[in-house]
Amino acid sequence: MVIAFVRTVILYLLIIAGLRLMGKRQIGELEPSDLVLALLIADLAAVPMQDFGIPLLTGVVPILTLLCITSIFSVLSTKSPFFRTVLCGRPSIIIENGELNQREMRKNRLTIDELTEELRLQGCPDPSAVKYAILETNGQLSVLPYAAQAPATPAQLGLTPEEPGIPRVIVSDGVLLRRNLNRAGRDDHWLYSQLKKSGLSSLKQVFLLTVDETGKVCLVPKAVAS
């Protein structure tokens, strides 16, 4: 068991170091420590699950060890910026004032194809129109266009649109979610009046009914099976 413990610690640190060296593009959407945890836990759990000749503890000890180390690392990384940098790295500026930083691209193993793909996905296909493109520690690219290239906001246009808030689902596939109805400050009387307006008589005929903070209702009747 102690060998399992020590090996878990060594492999965990080794995989984190490996991922850090591979560059942020390999990570995806998780921080290195989270990714390592996700990669290892599934495998550790699968071995004693399939092989009845192995004690359950050989899976439990490494999993518990990993969870504790990840927990300690996550707390330490919130407390210490230095530790966070060691564990997760720093964001890399890939484009600054429309100019590509090739050194950072090489360092992060980011190819020009990957960069242009990311820029297209973010709606800024032209690198020269980008003020900053930052490769975050979780491998995602944040693109900040020049102010002149950015879409105008209602505030810039002097408009004050109404805040719709989050639409609450009141009826989902014929089932009334009473808690949401109460939170929306509505009652059964209001609900049935909405059904009546749409020519429906029963909740079972409703596929989706939502209401937002402005009182805007979205009612989708159930499709009649043919």
Added chain:
Amino acid sequence: MRRLILAAVILAAVLGATFWNTQRLNGLTGQMLSLIDQAGGQAQEGAWDQAGGTLEKARALWDERSAYLHMTLRHADIDAVTLSLTQLEQYTRAKDAGQWALCAASLSVQLNLLSEMEALTLKNVL
């Protein structure tokens, strides 16, 4: 901070438990080896009944820890020791000194390997 302390305490407890497990296994295999050595001496002197009694003690000790062993060791390793113990009991009943010595040597190696496998050494870690 509470989360950090809790995680550190659990981690320390897991590490402590693994060391305790190593110690406990060493103790058990040590006791088993000493009983087998004792039985070996008795068998050499031709005191087969006494050797049988000593082996019974070793068997009782092994069976007593069966649940613990199954929780911490590979079941195939436990089965190998159990099989060797059974064979040794058979050779004692048959008063077959040659086979007895061979089987005892094999059992001793198996028991040594069990405790070696859990020892915190560079060889094991790597």
